Every structure is written in structure tokens, then in C-alpha cells.
Amino acid sequence: MSSGDFFGLVRAWLTVHLPRARRLSPHTIRSYKTALTALLDYLRETRGLRLAEVTFDAIDHATIAGFGSWLVETRHLAPSSANQRLAAIKSFLAFCAAEDPTLVAVWLGVKQVRSMRAPAPSPDALSMTAVHALIAAPGQATPRGVRDTTLILVVFDTAARIQEALDLTPADIDTTPGRGRVTLTGKGRRTRTMPIMDKTGRHLDQYLHAFHPGTPDPDATLFYTVRAGRHQQMSQDNITYLLNKHADTARQSCPELPERIHAHQLRHARAMQMLRAGVPVPHIKEFLGHANIATTSIYASADNQMVREAIQRAASPAPDLAPAWKGDDDLILKLSGLR
Missing domain, CATH: 1.10.443.10 (Intergrase catalytic core)
Structure with missing residues (x-):
């Protein structure tokens, strides 16, 4: 499939499927768009792919697993935020597989990518x-x-x-x-x-x-x-x-x-x-x-x-202690709905 096919499905997912079929809020759609944009950045920085060269051939289990690590290690995202990006990419590929059966294998491969390990968060509340x-x-x-x-x-x-x-x-x-x-x-x-x-x-x-x-x-x-x-x-x-x-x-x-x-x-x-x-x-x-x-x-x-x-x-009484001592990419992004 060509780059045009890839970005055609991106546009259909962002502008038709998510807002109309799934009725997601604009805020949620923006987060999905951010995930796709980050994936394109990853492909450009690590594979040298310009937008016009991005096709489904560039996306497989190893690519998306590397993308998750890149988000944490290079973009310094928290594992939970990286997992949100990964979930968005998986959702996009599930949509693509439903639209074109030739992409089912791509989706099944990426679906097996494990989430980034995230320690239990501790809320950083202000006093x-x-x-x-x-x-x-x-x-x-x-x-x-x-x-x-x-x-x-x-x-x-x-x-x-x-x-x-x-x-x-x-x-x-x-x-x-x-x-x-x-x-x-x-x-x-x-x-x-x-x-x-x-x-x-x-x-x-x-x-x-x-x-x-x-x-x-x-x-x-x-x-x-x-x-x-x-x-x-x-x-x-x-x-x-x-x-x-x-x-x-x-x-x-x-x-x-x-x-x-x-x-x-x-x-x-x-x-x-x-x-x-x-x-x-x-x-x-x-x-x-x-x-x-x-x-x-x-x-x-x-x-x-x-x-x-x-x-x-609850403590019982205790004695006191002793005292202590102390250009082109822009057009493609717009046409595909990413801008």
C-alpha cells in the first residue's frame, strides 16, 4: 500500500470514524492525533522516513515496541502516557484492519506489543x-x-x-x-x-x-x-x-x-x-x-x-528520650487531518 493509502485511512479515522461512528469528544480525538503525530516523528528520527515515504510496511511489532521505548527514553513521557499513545496506535490499526483485510496481519502483530511497565503513581498533590x-x-x-x-x-x-x-x-x-x-x-x-x-x-x-x-x-x-x-x-x-x-x-x-x-x-x-x-x-x-x-x-x-x-x-504513653547531642510534511499533515 502507498503512503497515500496510509494517510487516507488516517484522515478517515480522525475525521469520520472517531467523531461520527464512535462519537468521541474533540479532546479525546486530539489525544489520538497526538499519538499518530508522535509515531510519525519517531519514524522520521529513527528511520529517516519523510511523510511521503510512510506506508504500512514501516509498521510492525518491532517498530511499535521501539516506539514505546522511545517515548519513555527520548521523549521522557511517563509510562502511563506512553501506554496511552500505544493504545491509540493499536486502535488506529484495528480500524485499518476492518477497512482493509490485507492489514489484519499488521494489526495482529502490533496488538501483541506489551504496555510499558508503569509503577503505581503517587499523586503529586500541592499542600x-x-x-x-x-x-x-x-x-x-x-x-x-x-x-x-x-x-x-x-x-x-x-x-x-x-x-x-x-x-x-x-x-x-x-x-x-x-x-x-x-x-x-x-x-x-x-x-x-x-x-x-x-x-x-x-x-x-x-x-x-x-x-x-x-x-x-x-x-x-x-x-x-x-x-x-x-x-x-x-x-x-x-x-x-x-x-x-x-x-x-x-x-x-x-x-x-x-x-x-x-x-x-x-x-x-x-x-x-x-x-x-x-x-x-x-x-x-x-x-x-x-x-x-x-x-x-x-x-x-x-x-x-x-x-x-x-x-x-493510639500509642501508649512512653518516656521521653534522653536529650540528643544535633514544507511538504505540513501539507500531508493537513490533508490527513493531523493539523
């Missing part, structure tokens, strides 16, 4: 001291300060995934005191309604007044940037940039803030806070929108502080 410092860092003196404070508060208070926060609209917000809530749309287009603190509701009211004056369009993007005079949804890169900008400021009073900040650390911090407050793990699972309680259980296994405090409370 509550760090969360408070980060929320306070933008200040309230400027419109951007109001926006950034509100965004950080909403992400923390609802434990939202970053894309869930970016997809919010004014219609998803209820700031009624004592009954405030935010409706998030998560993976698989599943929605969940999250209660919010009255303080978060007041910040949202202030934000809506400044950035969505009058009667807001209920379907407008809640958090946006302005480009060429038009409102556009903020990107994940925008969020990462502003979090790290404010972390640089907050670090002056809170040195424990890590050098790099990402939005998921706020989600982890909220989950750990709930766990330490005695909220049962099944309730936290629903709050976070996890499909499997095993995913939520990592917070319980990671929180040694709770165990330490319980041991201290």
Missing part, C-alpha cells in the same frame, strides 16, 4: 499551604488578577480536570449562597454537578460581572482569551503558563511550591483534603468523576500522614 499561596498570588487589583484567582479557585474547589474547567459556560454555574454548584462535563461526555464554597461563588459573581456583563450568553466560553478582538477558549497551555507565573510570585512567601506547577496538582490537593477530612473513598470517586474506584484508592495509599496521626493517637 494546602501551597494552594492558599497560589490562590492569593494573582491579587484582585486587575481584571486579569480577578480572572486568574477565579480560575484557580474553581479548578481547586471542584477538583476539575483542566479541560473540564476550560469547557465551562455561564449556564454551568449556579452561585446561589448555600447552594452554589458547577456542572462539569468529563470523559465520555459524562456530567457531574459539584457543590462549591460560597467564597468561590462570590468570586464567580465578580468574574461574571467583569467578563460577562449584562445577561451572559449561556453557551459562551466561561474562561477565555481575546485574540484579534474575538473571544476564544483558553488553551491548556494558557492555564499552565498562568499557574507557573503566579507560582513564581507565591514562591516568595511559600518556598515549598514546586518549580513546575500543573492544574492536576490542584485536583490532587482537593482529593487529599477531602480524604483527610474523613470523606469516604467512594464519595471522593464520584466527586472526581473516576470510572473505577481503584483509581481513587491511590490517594488513600499515598496519605501516610493519616496513618501516622492514627498511630500517634
